[in-house]
Amino acid sequence: MLEASGTSAAPRISPRRTPPTWLVVAIACAGQFLVVLDVSVVNVALPSMRTDLALSAQGLQWVVNAYAIAFAGFMLLGGRAGDLYGRKRMFLVGLGLFTLASLGGGLAQDGWQLLLARAVQGLGAAVLAPSTLTLLTAAVPEGAARARAIATWTAVGAGGGAAGGLVGGALVDGLSWRWVLLINVPVGAVVLAGALLWLTESRGGLRRRLDLPGALLVTTGLATLAYGISQTESEGWAATATLVPLLAGLALLGLFLLVEARTAAPLMPLGLLRLRSVASANVAMLVSGSSMFSMWFFMTLYAQNVLGYSPLEAGLALVPSSLAVVLGSKAAPRFLPVLGARNVAVLGTLVAAVGFGWQSTMTADGGYLTAIMIPGVLMMLGAGMAATPLASLAISGAAPGDAGLVSGLINTSRTMGGSLGLAVMSTIAASRSGGEDADPAALTDGYALVFRTASAVLVVAALLMWAWLPAKNPKPEQRASSTD
Numbered sequence: 001m002l003e004a005s006g007t008s009a010a011p012r013i014s015p016r017r018t019p020p021t022w023l024v025v026a027i028a029c030a031g032q033f034l035v036v037l038d039v040s041v042v043n044v045a046l047p048s049m050r051t052d053l054a055l056s057a058q059g060l061q062w063v064v065n066a067y068a069i070a071f072a073g074f075m076l077l078g079g080r081a082g083d084l085y086g087r088k089r090m091f092l093v094g095l096g097l098f099t100l101a102s103l104g105g106g107l108a109q110d111g112w113q114l115l116l117a118r119a120v121q122g123l124g125a126a127v128l129a130p131s132t133l134t135l136l137t138a139a140v141p142e143g144a145a146r147a148r149a150i151a152t153w154t155a156v157g158a159g160g161g162a163a164g165g166l167v168g169g170a171l172v173d174g175l176s177w178r179w180v181l182l183i184n185v186p187v188g189a190v191v192l193a194g195a196l197l198w199l200t201e202s203r204g205g206l207r208r209r210l211d212l213p214g215a216l217l218v219t220t221g222l223a224t225l226a227y228g229i230s231q232t233e234s235e236g237w238a239a240t241a242t243l244v245p246l247l248a249g250l251a252l253l254g255l256f257l258l259v260e261a262r263t264a265a266p267l268m269p270l271g272l273l274r275l276r277s278v279a280s281a282n283v284a285m286l287v288s289g290s291s292m293f294s295m296w297f298f299m300t301l302y303a304q305n306v307l308g309y310s311p312l313e314a315g316l317a318l319v320p321s322s323l324a325v326v327l328g329s330k331a332a333p334r335f336l337p338v339l340g341a342r343n344v345a346v347l348g349t350l351v352a353a354v355g356f357g358w359q360s361t362m363t364a365d366g367g368y369l370t371a372i373m374i375p376g377v378l379m380m381l382g383a384g385m386a387a388t389p390l391a392s393l394a395i396s397g398a399a400p401g402d403a404g405l406v407s408g409l410i411n412t413s414r415t416m417g418g419s420l421g422l423a424v425m426s427t428i429a430a431s432r433s434g435g436e437d438a439d440p441a442a443l444t445d446g447y448a449l450v451f452r453t454a455s456a457v458l459v460v461a462a463l464l465m466w467a468w469l470p471a472k473n474p475k476p477e478q479r480a481s482s483t484d
Helices: 021-040 045-051 057-073 075-086 087-106 113-141 144-174 182-197 212-235 240-262 270-274 277-291 295-308 311-317 321-338 342-360 368-396 402-432 440-468
Strands: none
Touching: 021 057, 021 087, 021 113, 021 144, 021 182, 045 057, 045 113, 045 144, 045 295, 045 311, 057 075, 057 113, 057 212, 057 402, 075 087, 075 113, 075 212, 075 295, 075 402, 087 113, 087 182, 087 277, 087 342, 113 144, 113 368, 144 295, 144 311, 144 321, 212 240, 212 402, 270 277, 270 321, 270 402, 277 295, 277 342, 277 368, 277 402, 277 440, 295 311, 295 368, 295 402, 295 440, 311 321, 311 368, 321 368, 342 368, 342 440, 368 402, 402 440
């Protein structure tokens, strides 16, 4: 196993001049934007990819899933590697891998080349994403300033997912599908140069070894589970092709927990799950994310398949929602000192639930203002308000040496919750409408049922947050290291 250097328990910072805080925040947020953008940007380009590369329907599905599965599966490993070997180093490695894979995907001449590039992109994103948050929290002192920085990180990440449809539609209409991947190359190169020049190194500092058996088990388990989830839309929940990977993934994750309980230097110390703030915030992120992530997917389908919008028009229609999630994320820190993190998270979730409930009243001939804009703004305003306090609670509950791991866990919870939720919601929509070949009225019924279900899930999530989340961020003396 590989061993990290360093013997001090305090975070280690290189002696070079400390860069301005705003610059560190900007670089970290740029990395997060790229990672989240690529979850959704390819959606509007899929028909063009299929025509150009002669992809099958199953192959087309894996253009999206190869990225998402690699992203979710390697996230914990990426977070712990940042703690042990340096957050700046992992940021550079992840972004470099992501940028090179984007170039390979944009130049792909065969379907397998594109799928391989998307998987490598997901691996790079899994290494990069946890470092973005830990670099930011290491650079900004705890308190109001850190809350604002986390809010910016949350807003940029949410904005990246929201902007995917708009950016993808503009690139496909104006250039070609290849540019939804190639656009990452110049942006990635600029961010890489800025990171090399301005970021300073930091790490957890404890002398530990990277838990490779645990890393392999959790990565394989999450990837297998995610594969099973991805099969539900085409095969159904009861099919062998779905049940076998789902059960295998759960078994591997159970074995991972057994290994972590016995190893001296675990990848994910189970003591972290005994921390109320970490456990409750991640469960809340998983449950709420299962509903909120599906919003962009079904709103885009409703706009295009029912209301007849073009890909670019659908992206433009969701711009107010994109701005709302940024507004909600930036507004949350202003409420934290007054209401507390738990109350802000609950309030944001309930606002989103109202938006989802409103959206469930959609009709096949709905107008833009009442059928897309207003409910979309409510949904994403609430999502932005809830995400900031949840991330803040999770990070504040862990010791500095575990910051990268907790960041990876947050992103894993959000990604896996979104993947599971989207698979379940797609099944619900298909069961009501009869599939994507149904007439607009039937499709609308299916989409409406999805939003009603999501609204109910969010109400349950709000109750869970109220009962379990700590009312305030843990104080420094209340934090426990995973080694305690």
